[in-house]
Amino acid sequence: MKVRTIEYYIREVxxxxxxxxxxxxxxxxxxxxxxxxxxxxxxMVMNMNKLAENMESQVQINVYLLDKVDREQARDIxxxxxxxxxxxxxxxxxxxxxxxxxxxxxxxQKTLLDALDETNPLPDSFEVTVTNPDLxxxxxxxxxxxxxxxxxxxxxxVMEHLFEITRLLRIxxxxxxxxLAFATLFIIxxxxxxxxxxxxxxxxIMKYVGATDWFIRWPFVMxxxxxxxxxxxxxxxxxxxxxxxxAEKVYDTLAxxxxxxxxxxxxxxxxVVVISGMVVGAIGSAVSIKKFLKV
Amino acid sequence: xxxxxxxxxxxxxxxxxxGAVALNNINVDIRKGEFVFLVGxxxxxxxxxxxxxxxxxxxxxxxxxxxxxxxIRMANKEVPYLRRSLGVIFQDYRLLPEKTVYENISFAMQxxxxxxxxxxxxxxxxxxxxxxxxxxxxxxxxxxxGEQQRVAIARAIVNNPSIVIADEPTGNLDPETSWGIMDIxxxxxxxxxTIVMATHDKxxxxxxxxxxxxxxxxxxxxxxAQGGYGYES
Numbered sequence: 001m002k003v004r005t006i007e008y009y010i011r012e013v014x015x016x017x018x019x020x021x022x023x024x025x026x027x028x029x030x031x032x033x034x035x036x037x038x039x040x041x042x043x044m045v046m047n048m049n050k051l052a053e054n055m056e057s058q059v060q061i062n063v064y065l066l067d068k069v070d071r072e073q074a075r076d077i078x079x080x081x082x083x084x085x086x087x088x089x090x091x092x093x094x095x096x097x098x099x100x101x102x103x104x105x106x107x108x109q110k111t112l113l114d115a116l117d118e119t120n121p122l123p124d125s126f127e128v129t130v131t132n133p134d135l136x137x138x139x140x141x142x143x144x145x146x147x148x149x150x151x152x153x154x155x156x157x158v159m160e161h162l163f164e165i166t167r168l169l170r171i172x173x174x175x176x177x178x179x180l181a182f183a184t185l186f187i188i189x190x191x192x193x194x195x196x197x198x199x200x201x202x203x204x205i206m207k208y209v210g211a212t213d214w215f216i217r218w219p220f221v222m223x224x225x226x227x228x229x230x231x232x233x234x235x236x237x238x239x240x241x242x243x244x245x246x247a248e249k250v251y252d253t254l255a256x257x258x259x260x261x262x263x264x265x266x267x268x269x270x271x272v273v274v275i276s277g278m279v280v281g282a283i284g285s286a287v288s289i290k291k292f293l294k295v
Numbered sequence: 296x297x298x299x300x301x302x303x304x305x306x307x308x309x310x311x312x313x314g315a316v317a318l319n320n321i322n323v324d325i326r327k328g329e330f331v332f333l334v335g336x337x338x339x340x341x342x343x344x345x346x347x348x349x350x351x352x353x354x355x356x357x358x359x360x361x362x363x364x365x366x367i368r369m370a371n372k373e374v375p376y377l378r379r380s381l382g383v384i385f386q387d388y389r390l391l392p393e394k395t396v397y398e399n400i401s402f403a404m405q406x407x408x409x410x411x412x413x414x415x416x417x418x419x420x421x422x423x424x425x426x427x428x429x430x431x432x433x434x435x436x437x438x439x440x441g442e443q444q445r446v447a448i449a450r451a452i453v454n455n456p457s458i459v460i461a462d463e464p465t466g467n468l469d470p471e472t473s474w475g476i477m478d479i480x481x482x483x484x485x486x487x488x489t490i491v492m493a494t495h496d497k498x499x500x501x502x503x504x505x506x507x508x509x510x511x512x513x514x515x516x517x518x519x520a521q522g523g524y525g526y527e528s
Contacts, residue, residue, distance in 0.1 A: 210379035211406035
């Protein structure tokens with residue numbers, strides 16, 4: 001493409017953005033809202049996946065003992081545990097230690113536990129680490145069969161719930177995205193249609209003197225892309241601010257929740273959002289100019 | 296006549312989607328340097344004839360070549376290149392009102408991505424041909440009808456077409472102004488450009504004594520090398 005042609009295109013784009021300024025603002029706004037929602041779902045789904053992965057890779061099993069088990073019996077159980085295949089280390093956690101840890105984890109909210117007075121509902125337990133995540137399931141099953149063991153817990157249950165939530169989020173997010181994508185396409189193509197309509201004479205003359213369809217199409221496609229770009233930049237900025245703010249909240253109150261670190265995650269989200277915006281803009285305008293090229 | 300065949304129509308028929316037969320079995324050869332008047336009453340098929348030449352209308356059957364290109368079998372993406380070899384002029388001028396005379400003409404070069412260094416020289420030279428050099432800064436609404444049509448002619452010839460196609464170019468002009476336009480066409484023709492002009496103007500056709508093709512009801516009823524309008528208007 002020649003430099004002069006590019007100059008021509010850029011001038012045309014800005015002339016027409018100014019000409020339908022209100023429609024342009026409306027399009028940019030729609031793109032921004034749609035992409036913001038899209039980005040939010042993307043972030044949620046990705047964080048859920050990350051959480052599930054984290055759980056899956058955990059090789060720790062918590063073995064909770066029945067209340068009636070005394071220290072003597074506990075030592076026997078410890079021996080039995082060590083003999084199970086794949087077990088690397090076994091640590092004993094008394095019910096008092098468990099309570100302390102729980103309080104630490106609650107942080108500012110530990111006053112919640114005041115309601116319990118001095119009673120401690122937590123059982124004694126063993127923290128068992130396993131050499132290999134693949135062995136976790138069979139090992140936990142064997143542990144549950146031991147006398148005096150109430151249950152052996154690892155990430156499994158939580159993970160299944162997480163996967164379920166992630167799946168629902170994906171379906172819901174995808175459906176919503178589809179609807180929003182159509183709404184965005186519709187409003188962008190309408191904006192461009194106004195531009196095209198205002199210039200239909202010019203287009204007809206261009207056709208008569210032998211301009212190629214792509215020469216005629218480019219300024220409009222670029223206008224759509226610029227609308228998409230502006231909208232997506234707004235969406236990306238809001239998303240970045242929101243994620244950073246949310247991350248701070250999460251670190252304060254739910255320290256154990258493994259959020260995806262802001263970088264390079266936010267850069268990645270920004271790129272996805274901006275590209276989607278420009279693609280939607282380009283498609284929207286290509287759709288609306290098609291009819292006017294038939295001369 | 297050994298001159299190059301610019302327009303070749305063999306058994307060309309055009310039937311519109313609503314079933315109307317606009318042209319029926321037309322056979323015409325137009326050679327380089329000819330000046331051809333297309334006459335006939337309204338609705339006889341002149342417009343269809345003209346529009347087929349730059350492929351705004353596609354013939355239903357037959358053979359049509361323009362400037363050596365097979366118009367019927369041509370791919371859509373080749374159409375712009377066909378049109379670059381033609382200059383088209385309409386009764387209603389079709390100038391862009393927000394562009395100056397200079398811009399209206401250079402626009403035709405710009406959109407086919409002609410080299411910039413050629414632009415000023417080419418525009419000035421066609422402005423000389425149509426006699427509007429001193430009005431290059433004017434907007435169309437500041438010009439008379441005849442002047443606007445001259446700008447349209449300048450735009451049509453700025454890319455050096457080998458055929459100029461004019462559909463009733465003097466239809467909106469008074470006789471004196473029309474002669475000014477015809478004078479320009481004659482000069483363009485004298486320089487070797489083929490001209491096909493559809494017209495209702497009996498005086499002009501009779502006075503010029505050029506080839507006349509008369510169309511009635513979609514058929515050629517007369518084709519004379521040096522003819523007159525032939526109807527009482």
